[in-house]
Amino acid sequence: MAAVTELTLSALSLELEAGRVSSVEATRGCLDRIAALDGQVKAFLAVDPAQALASAAASDARRAQGKRLGPLDGVPLGLKDLFCTTDFPTTAGSKILEGYRAPFDATVVARLRAAGAVFLGKQNLDQFGMGSSTEHSGAFPSHNPYALDRTPGGSSGGSAAALAARFCFGALGTDTGGSIRQPAALTNTVGLKPTYGRLSRSGVVAYASSLDCPGPMARTARDVAMLYQATAGADPDDSTSLRQALPPLTLDAGVKGLRIGLPAEYFGGGIEPEVEALVRACAQALERQGASLVPVSLPHTRFALPTYYLLACAEASSNLARYDGVRYGPRAAGATSLKDLYEKTRSAFFGDEVKRRLLLGTFALSAGYYDAYYRKAQRARTVIARDFTQAFGQVDLLLGPTSPAPAWRLGEKLEDPLRMYQMDALTLPASLAGLPAASVPAGFTAQGLPVGAQLIGPAFEEARVLQAAVALETAHPWHQKAPVL
Amino acid sequence: MTLTEAQVRHVAKLARLTLTDAEVAKAQGDLARVLEAVQALDGLDLSAVPPTVQVHPQVVAPEADAPEAPLGVERALANAPAKVGTSFSVPRVIG
Numbered sequence: 001m002a003a004v005t006e007l008t009l010s011a012l013s014l015e016l017e018a019g020r021v022s023s024v025e026a027t028r029g030c031l032d033r034i035a036a037l038d039g040q041v042k043a044f045l046a047v048d049p050a051q052a053l054a055s056a057a058a059s060d061a062r063r064a065q066g067k068r069l070g071p072l073d074g075v076p077l078g079l080k081d082l083f084c085t086t087d088f089p090t091t092a093g094s095k096i097l098e099g100y101r102a103p104f105d106a107t108v109v110a111r112l113r114a115a116g117a118v119f120l121g122k123q124n125l126d127q128f129g130m131g132s133s134t135e136h137s138g139a140f141p142s143h144n145p146y147a148l149d150r151t152p153g154g155s156s157g158g159s160a161a162a163l164a165a166r167f168c169f170g171a172l173g174t175d176t177g178g179s180i181r182q183p184a185a186l187t188n189t190v191g192l193k194p195t196y197g198r199l200s201r202s203g204v205v206a207y208a209s210s211l212d213c214p215g216p217m218a219r220t221a222r223d224v225a226m227l228y229q230a231t232a233g234a235d236p237d238d239s240t241s242l243r244q245a246l247p248p249l250t251l252d253a254g255v256k257g258l259r260i261g262l263p264a265e266y267f268g269g270g271i272e273p274e275v276e277a278l279v280r281a282c283a284q285a286l287e288r289q290g291a292s293l294v295p296v297s298l299p300h301t302r303f304a305l306p307t308y309y310l311l312a313c314a315e316a317s318s319n320l321a322r323y324d325g326v327r328y329g330p331r332a333a334g335a336t337s338l339k340d341l342y343e344k345t346r347s348a349f350f351g352d353e354v355k356r357r358l359l360l361g362t363f364a365l366s367a368g369y370y371d372a373y374y375r376k377a378q379r380a381r382t383v384i385a386r387d388f389t390q391a392f393g394q395v396d397l398l399l400g401p402t403s404p405a406p407a408w409r410l411g412e413k414l415e416d417p418l419r420m421y422q423m424d425a426l427t428l429p430a431s432l433a434g435l436p437a438a439s440v441p442a443g444f445t446a447q448g449l450p451v452g453a454q455l456i457g458p459a460f461e462e463a464r465v466l467q468a469a470v471a472l473e474t475a476h477p478w479h480q481k482a483p484v485l
Numbered sequence: 486m487t488l489t490e491a492q493v494r495h496v497a498k499l500a501r502l503t504l505t506d507a508e509v510a511k512a513q514g515d516l517a518r519v520l521e522a523v524q525a526l527d528g529l530d531l532s533a534v535p536p537t538v539q540v541h542p543q544v545v546a547p548e549a550d551a552p553e554a555p556l557g558v559e560r561a562l563a564n565a566p567a568k569v570g571t572s573f574s575v576p577r578v579i580g
Contacts, residue, residue: 103560196540210539236551242544306523317500324501326573328564338578339501347503355502356515359493362500363516373523378536380526385537418518434540459541 004029006482009169009223013071016063023063023074026169027056027118030076034120034167037485042142043152043162045081046088047121052076055118062116072230073116078168080156081122082129083109083214084203088119092205093137093155094127096323096349098330106203107238108172108214108231115230120168124158127351128320129179129207131155132423135414136353143410144187145483146450150407153183159217160187164450164483170218170227174204176211177308178402178427181439184217185402185452188441188478190224190469191217193427195459196434197242199228200235206319208312209240211431219479221440221469225249228462242460250463255471256290258464259395265301266400266426266454275451278443279401282453285475286399286468294395298387303380304428305421310377311432313361320358323350356417385433388456397468398456401426402439406449426454436462440469441478450478486520488513 004026007015015021031049038044059074084090084102091097105113113119126136134142134157144152145165152161156173160183163171173180175193184191192215199214206212216227229249235241262283267276287293325331325345332344350358364373391398403423413420430437436459439452453472457465473479488496493512497504504512558571567574 100564103556103563197544236548239548240539242541244544300529303526303529306526309519310523321501325566326575327561329566331566335576338575341576342501343503346501350502355500355504355508356512358500358502359496359512360516360519363488363492363496366496366499375536376526376531378538379531379534380529381537382534383529383531385540416518417515418522421519421522432537 005033005166008220009075009218009226012075012169016074023056023059023118024053027052027076030120030168037165040143040148041145041161041165042140043123043158043165043167044121045091045124045139048088051087052118052120059116059118069116071226074118075169076118076120077112078120078123078159078162078171079109080125080159080173082125082174082205083172085109088122092128093125093139094351095138096329100328104203107200107235111231123162123171126155127354128205129155129174129176130353130357132182132420134158135410136351138351141410144407145485146188146448147407150409153186155179156217157183160184160189163189163217163219165485166482170216170223172214173217175213175215176207176312177431178424180215180217181402181427181437181454182424184439186407186450188450189217189219190221190438190440191215192224192228192438194232194462195436197240198232200238200241202235202237208315209319210315211312221466221473222251225251225466247463250467251470253467254289255286255468258291258397259294260286260291261294261296261391261395261398263296263298263398263400265298271401271404274445275401275405278451279453282442282472283399286471289471296391296395298391298429300384300387301429304384304432305425307377307380307384308428308432309421310364310373311381313357314364314374317358317361317365381432384429388433388435392458397464400454402452402454406445406451430456435459436465438465438469440472443478487517
């Protein structure tokens with residue numbers, strides 16, 4: 001039998017249910033692999049083998065007593081270190097939260113815990129989710145298991161790298177402008193950014209509150225769907241969480257009769273030809289299964305990047321005001337006044353990219369510039385969202401590349417923030433419109449680098465996005481191609 | 486648009502950040518590039534377009550207030566870098 005870590009989350013769940021594999025075996029398999037290989041991949045910021053094995057043993061005991069909690073009981077998972085957890089440190093990948101222990105679990109973490117999931121540890125990210133490569137982590141960059149000299153993407157890059165490396169069966173990430181979808185695309189894994197508000201933000205370290213979306217990551221769309229079902233739904237602790245009931249999933253409904261829109265702006269200029277060719281092959285695969293392909297236009301796509309960076313940075317400048325060296329995190333020494341304490345602490349412990357975004361956001365909100373930058377970006381957000389409303393008058397789903405390029409070499413874009421930001425050009429629009437979108441494996445370039453296809457649905461239609469994602473992975477089971485480590 | 490050195494220092498002060506001279510120069514360059522990209526928005530006529538503050542406001546209803554158990558002093562202070570008794574400790578504010 002192949003190693004237990006090669007199983008998908010759904011397959012492991014069935015093996016656990018049938019008693020052919022124990023949670024302790026699966027958890028030990030992950031921990032052994034992490035111990036052997038995470039020195040190369042650097043996906044985890046914190047791992048707690050004893051705690052994970054104790055959770056796994058408790059899960060096995062429940063199953064032996066016929067008290068299994070559900071399909072995730074005993075499944076080893078990872079968490080991006082942006083989720084508050086009572087039993088692991090929560091650092092947001094930043095020195096400014098070093099040593100922080102949250103007094104509560106994020107709602108979505110609590111839901112997974114109640115479902116019996118086993119938490120292996122906390123995974124690397126760009127500080128506060130600000131980045132596209134994990135190079136802005138305060139700890140170290142993560143490496144792409146398919147090419148160790150390259151980035152796994154970001155900001156949820158540690159989680160994506162861990163999934164590709166078979167260190168865990170699923171993970172929770174967050175997506176503000178593409179931070180689940182882009183790393184999924186770069187690592188041959190699947191990530192779902194749900195509709196804004198579908199998963200609670202309570203207990204998720206805030207970056208840009210009108211955009212932040214927690215979401216599931218795994219190696220297949222079916223696995224992602226299982227995590228989604230366990231975590232989605234209204235939460236009284238998040239005033240923006242959607243109160244409507246969760247529509248049932250329709251994973252096996254296929255795509256026959258679905259109209260799939262191919263936005264002109266997502267193909268051609270700025271997209272690497274190999275990426276475009278692989279995503280077009282995905283479109284053809286859906287067409288062969290009975291979907292119809294419709295050319296559409298999202299004419300304001302190119303405005304998404306400036307709109308996003310103004311809004312996200314402005315919100316960040318407000319959200320990150322709380323890190324002041326008073327209530328949590330380290331404190332810089334030698335402060336002579338309260339203001340001095342704030343400035344010394346923030347300057348010493350925030351990373352360069354965080355400072356860059358705080359400066360941009362503070363500027364966009366400052367007297368004399370508010371209307372010209374922040375307010376204008378809010379209006380631009382409206383026209384970007386209207387593009388989608390019009391497109392969804394003609395089609396049921398949109399398909400395009402997730403990232404304009406496959407994984408790039410670590411360090412390659414680090415000195416040029418704008419070039420790094422451009423890697424998010426195709427994920428930002430759906431974020432601004434608050435729409436559900438998934439990245440699914442679309443194949444590999446000639447160099448062996450993974451490429452992802454992005455499916456975008458109308459608001460609240462995660463079921464339709466996942467249904468098409470399942471159809472794609474049935475046609476092209478790229479997820480079976482593991483990296484060689 | 487390029488920010489002057491004085492503007493960068495002013496924004497840094499508003500953001501409660503202290504920048505070295507080298508950081509100010511770097512920030513000037515980085516912000517100039519990003520603000521140049523942001524100027525693309527000037528090509529849009531947005532005068533009649535309402536701003537989007539929240540994407541799905543129609544489905545979020547306010548909750549009724551319901552009292553819950555508070556965090557408690559001990560847990561609230563557990564992560565404090567400095568504390569005195571049941572309080573966070575900070576440098577003297579009033580002379």
